Amino acid sequence: MAKSTNPPKSGGKGGKGGGKSKQPWSQEKANAYWRRNLTIIGILLAIWFVVSYLFAILFANILYGVPFGQIPASFWFAQQGAIIVFVLLIFVYCWIMDRVDKEFDVNE
Amino acid sequence: MTQVQLWTYIVVGITFALYIWIGYANRVRDTKGFYVAGQGVPPIANGAATAADWMSAASFISMAGLISTMGYDGAIYLLGWTGGYVLLALLLAPYLRKFGKYTVPDFVGDRYYSQAARLIAAIATIIISLTYVAGQMRGVGIVFSRFVGLPIELGVVLGMAIVAFFALLGGMKGITWTQVAQYAVLIVAYLIPAIAIGMLLTGNPIPQLSFTFSDIIPRLNAVQIDLGFTEYTQPFQSKTQIDVLAVTIALMVGTAGLPHVITRFYTVPSVRAARYSAGWALLFIALLYTTAPAIAAFARYNLIDTLQDATIANVTPGDKQDIVELQYSDGRPVTWATSWQKTGLLAFYDKNGDGKIELRPGAAFVGKNFKEPNPDTANEVYFDNDIIVLANPEIAQLAPIIIALVAAGGLAAALSTASGLLLAMSSAASHDVYYRIMRPNATERQRMIAGRSMILVAILMAGYFGINPPGFVGQVVAMAFGLAAASNFPAILLGIFDKRANSAGAISGMLVGLIFTLTMILLMKSNAIFGTPAPIVKDFFGISAEGIGTIGMLLNFAVAFIVSRVTAPPPQEIQDLVESVRVPRGAQVVEGAH
Numbered sequence: 001m002a003k004s005t006n007p008p009k010s011g012g013k014g015g016k017g018g019g020k021s022k023q024p025w026s027q028e029k030a031n032a033y034w035r036r037n038l039t040i041i042g043i044l045l046a047i048w049f050v051v052s053y054l055f056a057i058l059f060a061n062i063l064y065g066v067p068f069g070q071i072p073a074s075f076w077f078a079q080q081g082a083i084i085v086f087v088l089l090i091f092v093y094c095w096i097m098d099r100v101d102k103e104f105d106v107n108e
Numbered sequence: 109m110t111q112v113q114l115w116t117y118i119v120v121g122i123t124f125a126l127y128i129w130i131g132y133a134n135r136v137r138d139t140k141g142f143y144v145a146g147q148g149v150p151p152i153a154n155g156a157a158t159a160a161d162w163m164s165a166a167s168f169i170s171m172a173g174l175i176s177t178m179g180y181d182g183a184i185y186l187l188g189w190t191g192g193y194v195l196l197a198l199l200l201a202p203y204l205r206k207f208g209k210y211t212v213p214d215f216v217g218d219r220y221y222s223q224a225a226r227l228i229a230a231i232a233t234i235i236i237s238l239t240y241v242a243g244q245m246r247g248v249g250i251v252f253s254r255f256v257g258l259p260i261e262l263g264v265v266l267g268m269a270i271v272a273f274f275a276l277l278g279g280m281k282g283i284t285w286t287q288v289a290q291y292a293v294l295i296v297a298y299l300i301p302a303i304a305i306g307m308l309l310t311g312n313p314i315p316q317l318s319f320t321f322s323d324i325i326p327r328l329n330a331v332q333i334d335l336g337f338t339e340y341t342q343p344f345q346s347k348t349q350i351d352v353l354a355v356t357i358a359l360m361v362g363t364a365g366l367p368h369v370i371t372r373f374y375t376v377p378s379v380r381a382a383r384y385s386a387g388w389a390l391l392f393i394a395l396l397y398t399t400a401p402a403i404a405a406f407a408r409y410n411l412i413d414t415l416q417d418a419t420i421a422n423v424t425p426g427d428k429q430d431i432v433e434l435q436y437s438d439g440r441p442v443t444w445a446t447s448w449q450k451t452g453l454l455a456f457y458d459k460n461g462d463g464k465i466e467l468r469p470g471a472a473f474v475g476k477n478f479k480e481p482n483p484d485t486a487n488e489v490y491f492d493n494d495i496i497v498l499a500n501p502e503i504a505q506l507a508p509i510i511i512a513l514v515a516a517g518g519l520a521a522a523l524s525t526a527s528g529l530l531l532a533m534s535s536a537a538s539h540d541v542y543y544r545i546m547r548p549n550a551t552e553r554q555r556m557i558a559g560r561s562m563i564l565v566a567i568l569m570a571g572y573f574g575i576n577p578p579g580f581v582g583q584v585v586a587m588a589f590g591l592a593a594a595s596n597f598p599a600i601l602l603g604i605f606d607k608r609a610n611s612a613g614a615i616s617g618m619l620v621g622l623i624f625t626l627t628m629i630l631l632m633k634s635n636a637i638f639g640t641p642a643p644i645v646k647d648f649f650g651i652s653a654e655g656i657g658t659i660g661m662l663l664n665f666a667v668a669f670i671v672s673r674v675t676a677p678p679p680q681e682i683q684d685l686v687e688s689v690r691v692p693r694g695a696q697v698v699e700g701a702h
Contacts, residue, residue: 034690041198048194052187057353060180060343069320075341076320078183079175079401083190083394090197090387097202097383106693108378 033104040096044089052082115512116255123293123516124270127523130289131274131282139555142279143210143535145375149284154381155388157284158372160291160524162189162363162393165247167400168294168521173493175404180343182404184352184654188359190390190397195364195597197386201373203604203689205382210374211532212367212596213540219603221682222611223545228618230540232595233367237533238569240366240588244526245574251522254451254498255515264574267519271527272567276560280375283527290520295395297517301497302399304504305406315402328409335412336469336486340405347652354655361661362589365597368532379692407496410503415465415489418442420458429478432456432465444502453492454499457481465489530570534562587629590653594621594660602668607686609668612675617668625660629653 055063056078063074068081101107136142149157167189175182207215212233217226245264252263274282302315312318319325329339338345344352363369372389373382418434421441431449434442434456448454455478456465470485478490501511538558543550550558595618602609602617630637631645632653648656677683 030687030691037690044198045194048191052191052356053353056183056187057349057356060349064341064343070323071320071325072341074343075180075325078180078343079186080316080320080398082187083398086190086194087387087391087394089194090383090390093198094380094383094387098380101380101692106691108380108693 029104033100033106036100036104037097040093040100044093047085048089051077051085056082110508112508112511113255113257115508116515119509119512119516120256120519123289123520126289127270127286128273130285131278134274134282134285135277136279136281137556139210139539139552139559141281142556142559143374143539144371145279145281145284147208147375147377149375149377149385151376151381151385152388153284153288154372154376154385155390156291156392157287157524158369158385158389159392159396160287160294160520161368161372161528162389162525163294163396163521164244164525165251165518165522166243167396168298168518169247169251169494169497172400172403172407173496175401176408176496177493178346179338179340181346181352182401184347184355184359186397186401188356189363190393191356191360192363193386193390193393195360196369196373197383197390200364200370200597200600200604201382201386202379202692204370204600205373205376206379206689206692207685208374210371210539211535212370212600213536214544215603216596216599216614217540217544219682219685220599220609220611220614221679222615225599225611225615225618226540226544228615228622229596229599230536230545232591232618232622233536233540234533236366236588236591237368237529237536241526241529241533241566241570242573242577244522244529245570246577247522248519248526249574251515251518255512255518261575264571267523267526267574268567268571271523271530272564275527275530275563275567279559279563280371280531283531284372284375286527287524290524291392293513293520294517294524295392297513297520298396298497299399300510301500301504301506301514302403302406304506304510305410305500306402308504309406309410315406316398319402319405324409325405328405328412331409331412331416335467340408348650350650351647351652351655354651354658358593358655358657358661359589361593361597362657363592365592365595365600366588367536367592367596368528370596370600371532371535372528403500404496407500407503411489411491412467414442414445415467418445418465420463420465423458428452429455430457432458434465444499447502448495448499452478453495455490457488459483459486459488526570530563530566534559534566537566538562587626587653590625590629590657590660591622593657594625594664598661598664598668602665602672604686604689606669606672607683608677609672610675610678613668613670613672616671617664617666620667621660621664624663625657628656628660632656 056074060074064072066073068076140146171185174185204215209215213226213229216229217223245267248267249260249263252258252266253260274286303313306315306318307313310318310322310324312322325341329341332338332340376382376385417437420432421435422433424431429449431446433446436442445454455473457472458465459481465488466486467489468485468487470487471482472485472487472490474480474482501514542558543555598621599614599618628648632643634640634644635642648659651659
């Protein structure tokens with residue numbers, strides 16, 4: 001595993017990962033994989049922005065009047081909620097990408 | 109020797125023996141082991157090591173106290189120092205792991221096919237890590253002096269010796285596995301007192317739950333209003349909204365651009381492992397970072413509540429401050445208040461002579477002269493932020509062994525961060541500057557000698573600054589984050605996501621970002637750094653020195669993007685390199701390559 005990373009200058013000697021590929025790797029497939037990745041990143045970073053910058057900072061005064069448990073919702077996002085969502089976002093990304101990598105047959 | 113001191117010697121002794129044993133068991137012989145732990149670190153272990161690497165003495169000792177004073181606005185640290193991991197996991201770590209070399213300058217130099225870009229990234233790495241590590245070594249000394257009663261200088265030397273042992277023998281491998289152990293020590297030491305004090309005040313053993321669902325915060329808000337403060341949960345009382353926004357962005361992006369954090373993701377076996385280890389790292393960090401605001405609120409409530417209830421039993425005049433002994437209404441003495449006054453971190457003065465001590469807004473004393481009460485305020489209490497964490501075990505009346513464990517935890521936090529920074533700094537010098545730029549023909553043996561000697565030099569430098577701290581160390585920590593945000597982060601991000609980014613763009617972007625941020629911080633902190641009577645520049649459209657890296661980052665992005673588009677595109681093999689880092693497996697990049 002550790003030594004399997006080929007030098008990135010793959011000119012003409014790029015293999016297809018030990019012959020496990022079902023289809024040949026193509027530029028279209030590479031582009032499709034990258035577009036999918038960008039979409040997922042975009043959605044997850046939008047959530048990241050909303051729970052931290054929007055809920056905890058830009059809407060701090062608006063959400064101050066909304067209770068969560070015993071405390072204002074904006075305060076909860078600022079000191080608890082956003083952090084919890086951050087952790088979930090990373091694991092969700094891992095989980096989704098595991099599936100996408102398999103679908104495109106680029107899993108290690 | 110008190111019972112607490114005895115336990116401290118025992119617990120700190122055991123943890124140090126453990127670190128030394130781990131360092132010895134993980135010694136390495138080759139550069140791959142030395143710089144990236146042979147790329148064999150499992151994701152969970154790398155997560156724990158990253159968390160320990162990341163959480164410094166400041167996170168462990170000072171952060172809860174800062175939040176306690178700042179209230180809502182403490183979110184800048186809570187969000188700023190966690191949100192960056194989402195950026196790392198989604199935008200940087202997997203691709204850098206696929207690239208698979210040793211350092212940040214490695215990627216910047218190769219991706220922008222330029223030794224100049226490599227050199228700028230290496231210099232940025234050294235400046236960022238050096239400003240950061242000076243404070244860490246001092247932290248080791250302070251923890252030693254506070255808990256074990258050793259002189260600060262001796263504490264610094266002891267810390268240097270321990271780090272030197274496992275870093276010289278084991279490089280990244282030794283550091284990684286020591287950090288895993290250090291994470292275990294520091295999180296246990298942080299959680300036990302937090303759970304105990306939460307139980308004491310709310311009856312709920314989980315601080316995060318009682319913070320949100322018990323009535324402790326409403327009670328704290330009410331009592332704050334009674335005493336003439338604003339509500340504890342009221343936003344933007346200590347910083348403006350625009351500044352909170354800018355500081356949070358700078359800390360998040362700075363986190364994602366810090367070389368010693370990024371390097372950790374080169375040590376795992378695969379791209380998938382890099383993603384997961386970012387998740388584990390943030391989970392381990394979040395355990396402490398969601399507990400800290402609970403401690404902050406509990407401790408503040410407890411302090412106010414104790415003072416309201418207590419009366420003065422006795423006053424012993426002292427040289428630096430009078431020791432005011434308090435007792436509860438039932439006659440029991442408030443022992444922690446007395447013992448912490450003796451450290452100079454807590455001071456009382458009964459200004460109105462009513463036999464009680466009152467916490468009110470404003471400074472209780474003139475400067476830090478505890479013999480001279482400030483006549484302009486009704487406040488009778490001075491407390492150092494650090495006391496919020498340090499006094500917790502005594503307030504909750506925990507056994508001396510727990511107090512000793514907190515000492516070991518503080519040392520673990522400081523040592524683990526220092527060792528990660530020292531490695532990042534020395535690998536920029538020995539790997540990037542010496543091997544990649546000056547002596548590309550160096551043998552493996554020469555490179556190992558260079559690596560080890562640079563670590564030794566870095567440890568000696570850090571130790572020197574720990575013993576003779578420049579007065580402005582505390583002032584320039586902001587610099588490390590600002591510079592990382594303004595230099596590394598945009599260069600790496602564009603290197604992965606913008607195939608058109610070229611060397612001219614990256615170099616001009618990094619230079620503009622670095623120079624702007626450095627200049628603004630020097631101007632805004634000129635009173636501390638150059639001794640001008642007031643800062644030359646007060647703020648930048650309402651943004652403070654802590655947040656200025658955000659503007660530097662935006663400038664870097666804009667310049668790099670525009671310059672890249674008006675100059676020649678990068679050569680084909682660089683575009684192939686970008687294609688290859690975007691895909692997890694092998695080198696299946698070029699069409700028809702099978």
